[in-house]
Amino acid sequence: MKKTFLNLILLLVPIQSFAEGSIQIAVKLTPAGSFVAKSERLKGDLTRNQGEISSQKLSVSLDSFKTGMSLRDEHFCKHLGCESQPKAVLSGLKASGGKGTGSLELNGVKRDISFNYEDKDSMIVAKFELNSTDFKMPHAKYLGVEVSDVVSVEVRVPAPKK
Amino acid sequence: MMRAVLAIAMLMAPGLASAYPQFIGHGYPSCMNCHYNPMGNGPLTDYGRAVGADGIASGALYPKSWSEEKVADLSGFLFRTPVQKHFRVQANYRGMEMVSSVGTPSERWSWIHMQAGGQLILKFLENDRLTFVGEVGYNPSSNSAKATGQDKRKLRTREHYVGFRITPEVGVYAGLMDKAYGIRVAEHIAFSRILPEMTQNDQTHGVMIHGLFEGWEGALHGFVGNLLQAKDLRQVGASAQIERQLFTDHRLGMSLLSSKNDYVKMLSYSLHTRLSLSEGSALLLEAGQTERISLGSRGDRIGRYALLQTYTRPVRGLYCLTNIEYMKSDLSSAATTVRWGPGIQYFPVQKLELRTDLYQTRTFNPNASTQDGWTILFQTNVWL
Numbered sequence: 001m002k003k004t005f006l007n008l009i010l011l012l013v014p015i016q017s018f019a020e021g022s023i024q025i026a027v028k029l030t031p032a033g034s035f036v037a038k039s040e041r042l043k044g045d046l047t048r049n050q051g052e053i054s055s056q057k058l059s060v061s062l063d064s065f066k067t068g069m070s071l072r073d074e075h076f077c078k079h080l081g082c083e084s085q086p087k088a089v090l091s092g093l094k095a096s097g098g099k100g101t102g103s104l105e106l107n108g109v110k111r112d113i114s115f116n117y118e119d120k121d122s123m124i125v126a127k128f129e130l131n132s133t134d135f136k137m138p139h140a141k142y143l144g145v146e147v148s149d150v151v152s153v154e155v156r157v158p159a160p161k162k
Numbered sequence: 163m164m165r166a167v168l169a170i171a172m173l174m175a176p177g178l179a180s181a182y183p184q185f186i187g188h189g190y191p192s193c194m195n196c197h198y199n200p201m202g203n204g205p206l207t208d209y210g211r212a213v214g215a216d217g218i219a220s221g222a223l224y225p226k227s228w229s230e231e232k233v234a235d236l237s238g239f240l241f242r243t244p245v246q247k248h249f250r251v252q253a254n255y256r257g258m259e260m261v262s263s264v265g266t267p268s269e270r271w272s273w274i275h276m277q278a279g280g281q282l283i284l285k286f287l288e289n290d291r292l293t294f295v296g297e298v299g300y301n302p303s304s305n306s307a308k309a310t311g312q313d314k315r316k317l318r319t320r321e322h323y324v325g326f327r328i329t330p331e332v333g334v335y336a337g338l339m340d341k342a343y344g345i346r347v348a349e350h351i352a353f354s355r356i357l358p359e360m361t362q363n364d365q366t367h368g369v370m371i372h373g374l375f376e377g378w379e380g381a382l383h384g385f386v387g388n389l390l391q392a393k394d395l396r397q398v399g400a401s402a403q404i405e406r407q408l409f410t411d412h413r414l415g416m417s418l419l420s421s422k423n424d425y426v427k428m429l430s431y432s433l434h435t436r437l438s439l440s441e442g443s444a445l446l447l448e449a450g451q452t453e454r455i456s457l458g459s460r461g462d463r464i465g466r467y468a469l470l471q472t473y474t475r476p477v478r479g480l481y482c483l484t485n486i487e488y489m490k491s492d493l494s495s496a497a498t499t500v501r502w503g504p505g506i507q508y509f510p511v512q513k514l515e516l517r518t519d520l521y522q523t524r525t526f527n528p529n530a531s532t533q534d535g536w537t538i539l540f541q542t543n544v545w546l
Contacts, residue, residue: 026410031330032192032374034410068188068441071216071230143209144290145195 021157023060028148037065037076046093046124046159053100053117053124053159055093062086079132079140079147081107100126109135119159126155183345184473184481186436187444188217191405191413192379193346198283198295199339200372201381201403202346204321205252205281205295206545208244211237215512220479223511237512240546247290250283254545264536275302276541281321289330295337296322319390320365335370338388342370342381342403343417345434345448345469353467353489353501357452358419358430359397366397379413380404387423394424411438417450427455442475463492473507481507485519497527515543 021042028034044058062082067073080088085108093102101114115128132140132149140147183193183202193202196210206214215237216230224233235243239251256277263269279299286292301318323337340346343360350362368385381403387396399421405413412435419430432450439445449468456462468488473481486502505519523535 029189029195031194032379033190033195035189036410069213069217070221071212071234074230143212144207145209 021058021155023065023156024154025065026152026154028151030146030148033145035067035069035072037067039064039066042155042157044090044157046157048159048161051096053093053095053119055102055157056091058090058093058155058157059087062088075140075142079137081135081137084108095124095126104130107135107137111135115155122158122160124155124157124159126157128153182348183436184444184446184471184483185218185442186411186413187438187440187442187473187475188213189411189438191407191411191436191438192374194374198285198293198325199321199323199335200325200333200374201340201342201370203340204297205250205283207290208238208250211512214509218479219509219512219514220477222479233512248285250281250285252281252283252545254279254281254543256541256543258542259540261538261540264538275300279320289327291327293325294323295325318363320363331373331375333372335372336368338365338367339370340365341368341385341401341419342372342383343401343419343430344403344432344450345415345436345446347446347469347471349485352469352485353487353499354432354448354450354469357465357467357489357491358432358450359428377407378404379407385421397421397423397428399428405436411440412436422457425457427457429453429455439472439474442473442478442481444473446471446473463494465489465491466493479509483507485521496529497525499523499525513545515541517541517543 020040022038022040023042025037026034027037039060041064042058042060044055046053046055062080063077063086065073065076067076085106089105090102091105094100095115095117098116098118099114100117101112103110104113111134113128113130115126117124117126130151130153132151139149185196190196192200194200196206196213197203198205198207212234215233221230221233238244239253244250254277258274258276259271260274261269261271277299279297281295281297284294296319298317298319301316319338321337321339323335323339325333325335327333341360341364343358344354347354349355355361366385366387367389368383370381370383372381373379383401385400386398389396399419401417401419401421403415403417405415408414414435415433417430417432417434419428421428430450430452432448434446434448437445447470450466452465452467454463454465466489470486472484474483475481483505484502485505487500489499490497491499501521501523503519503521505517507515507517509515517539518541519539521535521537521539523537525532
């Protein structure tokens, strides 16, 4: 009886995850090439509630992104506006059935975004594209090599099912 | 004896051409970002020099007060930031201490000047769509040239061409340059460069069309031979190389080359792949075949080769490499040569490369017995 009661409580109480997640941003270069900016310092929590996933706030420090080249790390951080707003913040995240929405604040600009996600065991893997011009970032170019305005983002957040 | 050592040195010396296709491991599958020649090799673009300073060279020896931005600003000629955009000068020197016949009574140490040259680049229009590239450098005489008293030129140009990007995707290049074929590894002694005749002095005058599209890169090269050579020796023909991008940073490619002069007709073809193992590490693999048909006399032969190179980057500035090569220069012969060895490539600061290679060369031949050859190379490459 006690066990049944406990199970019932576990079903009714939302499951929360507080572990750090990761973000990968795939960036294309012109005339050729690409790089991936990675951060393992995504902070925030996901809540599971009867098939729905939600989060009040996920954030990542922009200076935590590593691109495989120190100078590029600096340029990446500055380009994302880390000097005026050191963190990217995703708030009001709601997701179910493989699709989700949220509000992303970056470079002092807040915009709604939508994404697709997969629920892989105890990990939520969300993918979406961002256009940097939507966040008032200038077109990036360094010594003749240009950076694509549209980048592909993959977010991984631990979310235990129980 | 000295002549023989020099001749071997010229054969063994890697890296006369500073092409580093392994930098696909840094997210650069195409050579175009860092070199004016879209197929790699030759003078570096401003971006390529900055990448060399910040991404390739170790940061450990720079003063702690230096920012990465300052390091990049020092990547210009003579450590200066270019103040205008149309004119660039570059210079480089590559020398090598070679230890041959290691561990035998005839072990010998000798210093070889491999390359000392200057490059001039003129560039115009938006995004440097129009470029003129010229190079002149020291020309070490080969043993055979010395013996015959020929090839007394002490200066040689290995590259001079004009390039025009019609669109960002398509460009036309005309002049003296390397043929578009295979993986342009730094080691011009690689069997994959010797058999199809793609070594340090095999450049040709011609016209190359280069294309870079989403997921594809390739070049079609028509050539008339090196116009500084005697007419009967000039290899006239065409080559093509195409690469398909796989996933993000992997390439799978194929090449074809057909040419002839008054004495020989050549047909070469190869398959290759360049795989990024991330964080600066990479794997290069090429396998090919060359058919040589003698015109007017006997001596036709078909040769086969393979190359496997791995590069791993434990820390910034340091690359550990492994080189394994196979060559059967004549399929009708019983002899097969295998060369392998580890190496270390270190960029302690920008504009300086130190490299050590150990090579063991073994010939397998049921009809003859030969001793393994052991060679150690200590290379220094400086560019300004």
